[in-house]
Amino acid sequence: MNGIQPCLTVRRTEIFIALFSILLFGLVVLSASLGYMKIEFSEVLKIILSQLPGQGHMAGSISEASQVIVMDVRLPRILTCVAVGGGLALSGVIFQGILLNPLADPYTLGVSAGAAFGACFAILLNLGAAFVSVPLFAFAGACLTLFFVIFLSYSGKNSAAVLSSNSLILSGIIVAAILSAGISFLKYTADEQVSIIIFWLMGSFASKTWLDVGVTFLCLVLGLVISMVFARDLNLISLGERSAASLGVDTRKVTLVLLVTGSMLAAVSVSVSGIIGFVGLLVPHMVRLFTGPDNRRLIPVSLLAGALLLLGADTITRAILPHEIPIGILTALIGGPVFCWIFKRGAIR
Amino acid sequence: MTMKKEITSSNPEIFLDNVSFAYEQEVILKEITLAFEPGQFYSVLGPNGCGKTTLLDLLIGHLKPDSGSVFLKGRELGAWSRKDIARTIALVSQNYNINFPFTVEEVIMMGRHPWISRFSQPDERDMDKVKTIMARTGTDIFKDRKITALSGGERQRCVFARALCQDTPILFLDEACSNMDISHTLRLLNFVKEEVIKENRTVISVFHDINLASIWSDQLIFMKQGRVAAAGTTAEVMDAAIIEDVFQVKTHVAYNEYSQARQVCFKVD
Numbered sequence: 001m002n003g004i005q006p007c008l009t010v011r012r013t014e015i016f017i018a019l020f021s022i023l024l025f026g027l028v029v030l031s032a033s034l035g036y037m038k039i040e041f042s043e044v045l046k047i048i049l050s051q052l053p054g055q056g057h058m059a060g061s062i063s064e065a066s067q068v069i070v071m072d073v074r075l076p077r078i079l080t081c082v083a084v085g086g087g088l089a090l091s092g093v094i095f096q097g098i099l100l101n102p103l104a105d106p107y108t109l110g111v112s113a114g115a116a117f118g119a120c121f122a123i124l125l126n127l128g129a130a131f132v133s134v135p136l137f138a139f140a141g142a143c144l145t146l147f148f149v150i151f152l153s154y155s156g157k158n159s160a161a162v163l164s165s166n167s168l169i170l171s172g173i174i175v176a177a178i179l180s181a182g183i184s185f186l187k188y189t190a191d192e193q194v195s196i197i198i199f200w201l202m203g204s205f206a207s208k209t210w211l212d213v214g215v216t217f218l219c220l221v222l223g224l225v226i227s228m229v230f231a232r233d234l235n236l237i238s239l240g241e242r243s244a245a246s247l248g249v250d251t252r253k254v255t256l257v258l259l260v261t262g263s264m265l266a267a268v269s270v271s272v273s274g275i276i277g278f279v280g281l282l283v284p285h286m287v288r289l290f291t292g293p294d295n296r297r298l299i300p301v302s303l304l305a306g307a308l309l310l311l312g313a314d315t316i317t318r319a320i321l322p323h324e325i326p327i328g329i330l331t332a333l334i335g336g337p338v339f340c341w342i343f344k345r346g347a348i349r
Numbered sequence: 350m351t352m353k354k355e356i357t358s359s360n361p362e363i364f365l366d367n368v369s370f371a372y373e374q375e376v377i378l379k380e381i382t383l384a385f386e387p388g389q390f391y392s393v394l395g396p397n398g399c400g401k402t403t404l405l406d407l408l409i410g411h412l413k414p415d416s417g418s419v420f421l422k423g424r425e426l427g428a429w430s431r432k433d434i435a436r437t438i439a440l441v442s443q444n445y446n447i448n449f450p451f452t453v454e455e456v457i458m459m460g461r462h463p464w465i466s467r468f469s470q471p472d473e474r475d476m477d478k479v480k481t482i483m484a485r486t487g488t489d490i491f492k493d494r495k496i497t498a499l500s501g502g503e504r505q506r507c508v509f510a511r512a513l514c515q516d517t518p519i520l521f522l523d524e525a526c527s528n529m530d531i532s533h534t535l536r537l538l539n540f541v542k543e544e545v546i547k548e549n550r551t552v553i554s555v556f557h558d559i560n561l562a563s564i565w566s567d568q569l570i571f572m573k574q575g576r577v578a579a580a581g582t583t584a585e586v587m588d589a590a591i592i593e594d595v596f597q598v599k600t601h602v603a604y605n606e607y608s609q610a611r612q613v614c615f616k617v618d
Contacts, residue, residue: 100448229467236459238449242442243508245411247515248435248463293449 013297016290020304027311028082032074034319039066047071080208081314082307083216084273087265089287089306090223092280093299094262097234098255099165100241102288105281106266109168109259110176114145115270117179120186120197134200135271142267149175150259163255164241203274203328205314212272219268224303226261230254231295238293276328278335279306285342360423362387362519362551363408368417370403377403379575380417387518388549390542392562395572396596401555402443404572405521408553409438435463439515441525445508450495453488453507454479460514479514485540486510487533501528509537520544522554526561538565563587564610571595587611 033044043062047070050059059067091106099108106112118141122134152175153167187194227234233254236244241251269276283306284298291297310331317330361384370378377400385391393401406412407419410426419426421437429437439460447456460482461475471479483489488503488510496504505528512520520541526534542565544550556562562569569586571578573595579586589602598615605612 102448232462232467235451236462239447239451239456239459240444242411242444243440245431246409246435246438246440246442246512247459248432250431288450292455293451294455 013291013301016301017304020301020308024082024304024308024311027308027315028075028078031078031311031315031319032070034315035069035074036319037066037069039070044070048075076210076213077205077208077314077318078311079213080216080272081205081311083213083220084205084269084276085279085310086303086307087216087220087223087269088276088280088310089283089302090220090227090299091262091265091269092306093284093295093302094227094234094258094265095280096284097238097295098258098262099169100238101165101169102285103281104169105277106262106269107176107275107277107280109149109172109263110145110179111142111263111266112270112275113176113179113183115139115142115267116201116275117141117145117182117186119200119271119274120183120190123193123196123200124186124190126193138271139267142263142270145175145179146260146263146267150256163252163259168259199326200274201328202326203276203331204324204326205273205318206324208272216268216272219265220303223261223265224299226257227299228296230258231299234258234295235293238295274326274328276310276331278331278339279310282335282339282342283309285339361385361420362422363553364420364423365408366418366420368407368414368419370400370407370412370414377575378407378414381577382417383570383577383580385519385551385553387551388545389567390545390552390565391554391568391570392566393553393555393570393572394559394562394595395578399572400575401572402523405440405523405553405555409440409521410434432463435515435517437517438519438521439512439517440521441509441512441523443523443527445501445504447496447504450497452493453496453499454483454492456496456507457483457488457492457510457514460511460516463515478516482510482513486513486537502530502533505529506533506537513540518549519551519553522552524555524557527557534561541565559587559592560608560610560612563612564608583611587613589613 029041029044029048032048033039033041043066046058047062047067049055050057051071088106092104095104095106095108096102098104115138118137118139119134121141122137149168149171150163152171153163155167187197190197233244233249236247236249237251237254241255245251266280284302287298287302287305291301310327313330313334314327317324317327363383363385365381365383368378368381369376381404393404395401403412407414408426410419410429410431413427421429421434426434458471458475458479461471461478465471465475480489483492486506486509488507491499491503496507499507505525509525522541526537529537538561541552545552554562554566563583566583568581569583570580571586571591578595579588579591587602589600592598592600592602592613599618601614601616602611603614604610
């Protein structure tokens, strides 16, 4: 009996990973076929497969326009969306574990406010002309915020209390409050640029490039490796710093590593696509209902589920709705009610 | 304290040398020198805020003393890695709040964490250990339930079982039975006491119930305002004058045939 329980859950996790991977690939292809110009599912599949070495002949019969649309317009957007969705969900898992709080999300520590402030600053000074600088400023803003939050909570004599969940959450709330006042001030002084700022804050995957894909995927893979290495420590930390420390976890080191990992994932996501709420909060919750709270199972499944969900939402706003609405609004409009429903059912507590 | 020094062997499990500690301006522990021997059950007693939990935190390395040193098995505690400490000392802490719905078995298995290397799974030995401990602590009956759905006392038993799975020569109990019913309290303390006698382990516990402490302990340490007020064998220091001085209450202490230990009664004036 002893060995049966874990085995069942392990097998269930493997099934989830396999299923979600297949679904995700299917959705990527489907999403690439949808849009202003319809392209056959099978043609998209051929275009993608023809990119594999030695398979160039497969796309021979397909029009040049379709190939350009799929490879240079739709796929970069779709894959960025996949990486951001996975990154936000992974970041959510990490933050909920470190902050011992199933209601934490990637933005709890003010990373989003920092990124938004950086972006507003760049837009206001019209640095956006250089194209890359808005995301770069957003990323810098997020990093500075993170380091300031860590600096604020890095005190106290009790080594188990340094970087404790309470001090991190408090520092995050304080810094986010200051930054949101700063954002309001920037908007106030922005005049006609205010609409650009607002639109940026609401999030979008429009006009993403292969560079965005590369950056986001690199971060996602790094984040996945680091969080899987520390997954068992994260399990223990999620039960409280003091017991984790007495069970042999170097809480300060592990918290710091995971904090930086989770925040970088969130920062890169926000810089690339603006503020997209609810993915990082909701996905770990829903997945936890199926896999249980063990992070070794939760992390990979959440990552895939987050990617699926965000790509689904982006496909809806890009290809199905008559007008594209900002993805951040859509995720909040869908995610909010779902969250209410889960919360009311008591599945969170 | 002089009395203590005389019975100190050359080789104590834990040795505190003139340790002081303060939070901000508030001095919690003042110049404490104590030795803890293997094969003994110690209890630390004293009023709220006298520094009992702080003492345990210093002994396990969660806190560093402002002055003086703590030695674990003859080596200064600062030179130990967290993992090696976790293989030597297990702590049942006062806090047993758990926010995530792990199963009871998963939580207890976490006690094996210091023994399982980063990329491996629990092996046969770990499984056996967990199984044995669950049976002996009576936690096996709800092993598949979610820890968040248990009562406070049941959760405390799981956390207790987790510490026992760490399989350490030294065990700290920080009010470890505060929420358990008397039957489980006796069962767990009995188990721990057996380990002390048979396996030569060391237990250092913080109790509020002086009578329970007296039944199980070989040695008592009374603390008052950050200092050791009295320390020695239970027979020596389980004494009305000492308890009255430490807790400022009227007491009567006498040997009780039934519990086979010195027991204390209180009077309200």
